[in-house]
Amino acid sequence: MDVVEVRNRTRQWALACAVFVVVAVAQRLYWIAGGRWGYTACDRTDLVDPAGGCGADQVVALPFWSGWGAVGVGVALAVVLACTVRFPGSRATAGNWAAAALLLVAAFPLHLLFEIPAALAGRPSDWRDLGARLVLLAGGVLFAGLANASGPRRGPAVVGYRPVPLWTRRWAYVAAALPVAGWAVPHSLWVLGVPVGISEQELNDIERNLSTATGLAITLVPPLAGLLVLGLVQRWGRQFPRWVPVLHGRQVPRPLAVIPAGVVALTLVTYGVLSIAVLVGRLLTGDTRWSDVWDGWAVTATLLVFLGWGVSLAVTTTGYALATSTDAAMTASEDRSLHEPR
Numbered sequence: 001m002d003v004v005e006v007r008n009r010t011r012q013w014a015l016a017c018a019v020f021v022v023v024a025v026a027q028r029l030y031w032i033a034g035g036r037w038g039y040t041a042c043d044r045t046d047l048v049d050p051a052g053g054c055g056a057d058q059v060v061a062l063p064f065w066s067g068w069g070a071v072g073v074g075v076a077l078a079v080v081l082a083c084t085v086r087f088p089g090s091r092a093t094a095g096n097w098a099a100a101a102l103l104l105v106a107a108f109p110l111h112l113l114f115e116i117p118a119a120l121a122g123r124p125s126d127w128r129d130l131g132a133r134l135v136l137l138a139g140g141v142l143f144a145g146l147a148n149a150s151g152p153r154r155g156p157a158v159v160g161y162r163p164v165p166l167w168t169r170r171w172a173y174v175a176a177a178l179p180v181a182g183w184a185v186p187h188s189l190w191v192l193g194v195p196v197g198i199s200e201q202e203l204n205d206i207e208r209n210l211s212t213a214t215g216l217a218i219t220l221v222p223p224l225a226g227l228l229v230l231g232l233v234q235r236w237g238r239q240f241p242r243w244v245p246v247l248h249g250r251q252v253p254r255p256l257a258v259i260p261a262g263v264v265a266l267t268l269v270t271y272g273v274l275s276i277a278v279l280v281g282r283l284l285t286g287d288t289r290w291s292d293v294w295d296g297w298a299v300t301a302t303l304l305v306f307l308g309w310g311v312s313l314a315v316t317t318t319g320y321a322l323a324t325s326t327d328a329a330m331t332a333s334e335d336r337s338l339h340e341p342r
Contacts, residue, residue: 017081042126100143112130122213147255178308183222183223198299261320264310265313
């Protein structure tokens with residue numbers, strides 16, 4: 001890929017990112033001016049009306065990060081874009097990767113992982129919140145694409161397949177097994193009416209608030225997502241399989257595997273640590289008793305499952321990144337040797 005083509009790709013990605021930033025900032029300014037279309041207050045009011053944003057129209061004082069704070073972040077993203085176009089190089093690329101990580105973490109993909117299947121299964125959902133998270137997710141992908149396009153030139157694609165280290169493979173199996181054993185199994189039993197690790201009252205709440213379709217959707221999505229981790233240690237995670245139209249046989253771009261896996265791992269670890277910290281705080285203040293923890297031991301264990309899942313996914317992703325980085329280095333070395341005079 002020549003320099004002109006790299007610059008054209010960079011400008012195309014930068015233009016797409018600029019559109020995202022302008023639209024996002026315009027929406028926040030609209031909210032600051034008093035409009036509430038697309039705004040949700042379901043995490044800040046006691047009203048139960050997900051479809052209507054839980055009384056979003058009644059919110060007078062806009063939270064800082066929903067208003068001027070978000071505008072400030074948009075200005076910072078605009079500065080990153082301007083630097084990428086005006087001063088291309090490693091620093092600008094690092095800024096784009098940082099912007100992508102910020103947006104992807106703010107989207108909190110773990111929430112989407114549960115709420116979208118539940119919404120499709122018929123559960124009343126806050127479409128404004130889901131839409132906003134999907135927009136943030138799209139913005140993160142755009143900035144990741146810009147970082148990849150503006151980054152240093154790479155050597156040709158690796159021919160063949162080099163296995164990942166054994167330790168990476170073992171951690172991948174742990175990351176695939178945890179959501180099955182720690183999430184799918186107990187939730188399947190609860191959907192079937194078996195009170196394993198929870199009280200009868202909690203089981204009754206589940207049966208009353210969740211339909212069978214919603215329960216199955218929430219139960220099946222995490223283990224299916226866990227199976228994708230195996231792609232980080234299998235051939236189909238490095239080269240598109242034959243049954244994939246157009247792309248079959250081509251190398252899977254490293255960012256396509258590393259970024260989503262890394263963001264999900266960070267989200268899982270953050271959720272697990274914060275949830276455990278909240279539980280410990282409630283135990284210390286007496287708001288939660290040890291007897292309650294024992295009665296609902298399966299719910300408490302779920303927090304550890306999320307933490308373990310995030311750690312194992314992070315280690316697996318690191319192993320994949322190191323293995324593919326080694327592939328790229330070996331390919332560049334082989335390419336140089338072919339052009340050296342003999």
